[in-house]
Amino acid sequence: MSEPDSEERIHRVPISSRRVVKPSAKKRRPPLACVQCYQRKLKCGRELPSCSRCSKTGNAEGCTYRSNNATSSSPNGLPTEGNSGSAALMATSLHTPVSLADIRGRPEVSSGRSGEMIHLKGQEAITKFYGCSYPLNFYQQFTELRSYIVQIKIKNPDINRFRDEFYPLANDDYRLRLLAHSTVSIETLRQLIPTKSVADTLFQTYIDRFEVIHRVLDIPAFITDYNQHWDFPLSSSALFLAQFLLVAAAAASFHPDMCNEVSNQQMIYDCAVHWIDAAESWLNSSANQFSQSWDTLTTHCLLLIAKRAHYIQEGFFWACTGAMVRRAMAAGYHREASLTVKISPYYREMRRRLWMTIIELDIQASVDRGMTPNIRIEDFNTIPPLNIDDEKLQDLRQDTLEGMPLATFTKTSFQAHMYRSLSVRLEICALVNGCRDQDNFERVLYLGEELEEALRDIPEWDNPQYNPRQKQTTMYVKRLLDIYLHQYTLLLHIRFAIQGSPSFKSTISRRARLEAASMVLDNHQKLINETKVPEQACRTGLLLAAVNICHEIYINFGPHGKDTHIPTSSFLSLFSWEKLITTDF
Incomplete structure (x- = not known):
C-alpha cells in the first residue's frame, strides 16, 4: 500500500x-x-x-x-x-x-x-x-x-x-516556481507552443477525453482559432495561447512517453508543468482580463482541469474549486437568466455548460478531500445544459433549440446525464462528509435506489455508423458514467459497512460497497483494455474502491476476521484486479 x-x-x-x-x-x-x-x-x-x-x-x-x-x-x-x-x-x-x-x-x-x-x-x-x-x-x-x-x-x-x-508535485508545498511572481508576455506564451505534430495529437486527445466530460469550450470556434494560429502565428491572441497551453497540458497526461521537439526532446510531462506555470501566471496578471468575464472563467476552469490531470496541488484543489464556484456565482452563473437580460441564447447555453462543469469539479474535489461541497442544490436554479453537439450551438445565436434525447450521443451527453443525479450526489457527499447524524438507514437505501436508477438509465449508444474513434469515445463516456455513479454508491455505504458489531444493516452495506467497488475496478480495467487509456490518466474512485476491497478482505480473512455473511466466491474475481490495486497503492 x-x-x-x-x-x-x-x-x-x-x-x-x-x-x-x-x-x-x-x-x-x-x-x-x-x-x-x-x-x-x-x-x-x-x-x-x-x-x-x-x-x-x-x-x-x-x-x-x-x-x-x-x-x-x-x-x-x-x-x-x-x-x-x-x-x-x-x-x-x-x-x-x-x-x-x-x-x-x-x-x-x-x-x-x-x-x-x-x-x-x-x-x-x-x-x-x-x-x-x-x-x-x-x-x-x-x-x-x-x-x-x-x-x-x-x-x-x-x-x-x-x-x-x-512524487515531487504531489507536495502541498509545491508552488509555481518559475513564473509565480513574473508577468508573462504574449511572446513567452507563443514560444511555449509545441510543434504542430505534437499539438495536433494533444488537441485531439483533449477533445476526445476531456471536453466530452468537462464542457468548457465551443469546439468549432476553438478549432477555427487553432487552424488560424498555424496559418498566422503572430495573429493569435494571448487568451488563445494560454487556453491552448492548458488544453495541451491536460491532454499530456494521456501521452507520458511523448517528447516535445521545441524543448530539446523534453518529456511532455515536464513541458506540461511549464505550460501550466505560464498560463496561470498570465491569467493572474490583473491587467489581462476582467475577473468575471466569460473568457477568464473559461481559462480558470481549464487551469483546474490541467492541474487535476497531473495531480498538482491535490491538497489545495478543493479550496480552488470553491473559489471557482464563487467566481461563477459572482458573475450570476448560478441563476438562470431571465429573458429580459441581454444575454444571447448562445451564451445562455454556454453559461449552463460551464456552471455544470464547475459544480462537477467541485463535488469531485469534495469527495477526494473528504469535505462537503461548496454549494448546495438549493443555492442555484440554472437549468441543465442541452444534449446537443457544438455545431448546433451556432443556431442558438438567433433562436432557441431543443436538445436531443439522452439516447442520442453528443459531446454533452456525459454532462446532461450527470445532471439527472446531481441532487442525489450532492446530498450523499454532504451526508458522508458533513456533521449530521448518518444513522438514517432508510435514507441511505432511498439514495442508493436513486443511484441505481441513474445507472440503469445509462444508454448503450451503440450506433453502427460510428467510426472506430467515435466508438471509443462513446465507450469511454459510458465507462466513466458507471465509475462516477458507483463511486457514490460506495461512499453511501461506508459508515454502516465499517461499524464494529455485525448487523443486518452492516451486511447490506458491505455487500453494496463490495459490488460498487468491484464495478469501479472492473470499469477502470476496461478503460485501459478497450479504449487504451493509460493507467495514470484515469484514477477517479480507484483508490477508494481499492481500499474498500482491501478492508473487506481484511475483516473477513484478517487476524480479527469472524464468520462472514459475504460468500467467499465474491472475492474470487478480485484477483483479476491485482495489478490495478497494487498500482494504485
Missing part, C-alpha cells in the same frame, strides 16, 4: 543521532534520546544506535512518551491509547496527522472495524482536516498496518527519499 499523501508525511531534517556535549562542559550521563526525540520529550532505548523516528533504525517501539501514561507511537504519529487530546497534540509533530478521536479526549478504538473515518492533521493553530470520503483515512481501519509500515521503513530506510523524488 502507498502511504497517505504528502500532507501526512513526517518532515525529516538531517540531524545528528546523538546530542553533542561540549568538551568544556561538565561531564554528564549518556543521553537517553537523540536530539529530535529529546526536544519532543520522547525517548529511545540506550542500546539503540539512534532513534527509529529519526534514522529509521532500531525497533518499532523505540520512541515512547516520557510520561507515566505513555502511548506508543504509530508510524503515522497517531497515539493509540491513553493521553488526552492536548497532551497528544503537543507531543506530536506539526507534520503528523492526529486522529480527531484523540483531540476529543477519546482513546482510539482498538478494533480496525469501527471508529471515525476522519483525520485532523497538525496541532495548535495550524491544522488540516480530511473527512470520511478521503480514501487514505481507511488506514485507521487496519489495526496492524501502522506497525507494519514502521518495520518496512526500518528495513528499507530509503523509502521516504524515493517517495519524495517520485
